[in-house]
Amino acid sequence: MKRLSPRLALTATMLLSTQFAQAQTRLHEHSVAATGKTLAMRVCWTCHVVASDQPFAPMLNQPAPSFADIANRSNTSASALRRFLTKTHWDEATIPMSMPGMMLTDDQVGAVSAYILSLRKRP
């Protein structure tokens, strides 16, 4: 049997480990987004359509934008979501359509943002 040259073996190992790392990253992103979906199903759905399989419709007369709509806006990004979710607060000037501050932890902001971004339609 022909032996693999050390250089080829090294290249193959590097390629495999890069692919493994990429697969792990995708898996991690997927589970962060899944955590975000669970959170959204518990605290955001009263005002937003957060997922097509949510058990109840939002309760606002004028529902807030759906997460799918927010995800597909051209200016939506992880940093824009973080800014909104950490800085927003209920404002008397914009009654009745203003979102209260949700008092999320840093991890929760990351998870729910990852979930929203996962709803973006791939071109």
Ligand code: HEC
């Ligand atoms: C009490 C109702 C209510 C709840 C609960 C609520 N939202 Fe909202 N949200 C709104 C309304 C109303 C708007 C649109 C007006 C505004 O931007 O304040 C909005 C807008 C948004 C936007 C769009 C911001 C932009 O840039 O236009 C995001 C993102 C968002 N909400 C995320 C969330 C997340 C995540 C949760 C749960 C952790 C949540 N919302 C819970 C009412 C709510």
